[in-house]
Amino acid sequence: MKISNVITNAKNRESGAAMVLVALSMVVLLGMAAFGTDLAWFYLNASRVQRAADAGALGGVVWLPSQAGTANSTALAIAKQNGYDDTLPDVQVTSGVVAGESNQLRVTVQDVVPTFFAQIFGFNTMTIQRSAVAEYIPPLKLGSPAG
Numbered sequence: 001m002k003i004s005n006v007i008t009n010a011k012n013r014e015s016g017a018a019m020v021l022v023a024l025s026m027v028v029l030l031g032m033a034a035f036g037t038d039l040a041w042f043y044l045n046a047s048r049v050q051r052a053a054d055a056g057a058l059g060g061v062v063w064l065p066s067q068a069g070t071a072n073s074t075a076l077a078i079a080k081q082n083g084y085d086d087t088l089p090d091v092q093v094t095s096g097v098v099a100g101e102s103n104q105l106r107v108t109v110q111d112v113v114p115t116f117f118a119q120i121f122g123f124n125t126m127t128i129q130r131s132a133v134a135e136y137i138p139p140l141k142l143g144s145p146a147g
Helices: 003-013 017-063 068-081
Strands: 091-097 104-114 125-135
Touching: 017 068, 017 091, 017 104, 017 125, 068 091, 068 104
Parallel strands: none
Antiparallel strands: 091 104, 104 125
């Protein structure tokens, strides 16, 4: 048997190996891209939920400690302006004075977010919940202590 025939036979036996390796690598790379896409989508929505909770708490706390009802309604209205309406089925917004602290307001926003590629593993939605607490500190009296 000639050397050229041995080399040709060896090449013929290995001709499909590269295709299998490329196919397996593509599956892994596409899986990582899908995971990254869902993770970025969750991170984006979590930051939106946190911003709405922060804005609601900061907007409502100015009515404390004397007008807790107005503080709560203002916080809910501001969360609604930021896209989180409590009347929607997948959104829950709560607001209330922190127990034992009459000058602190806690706002919690919860939203159910659909997934893209995690549906393959049975995760159709993801619940994101964030809270914010704001504290009203009255202004300092400056100037003469007599006045």
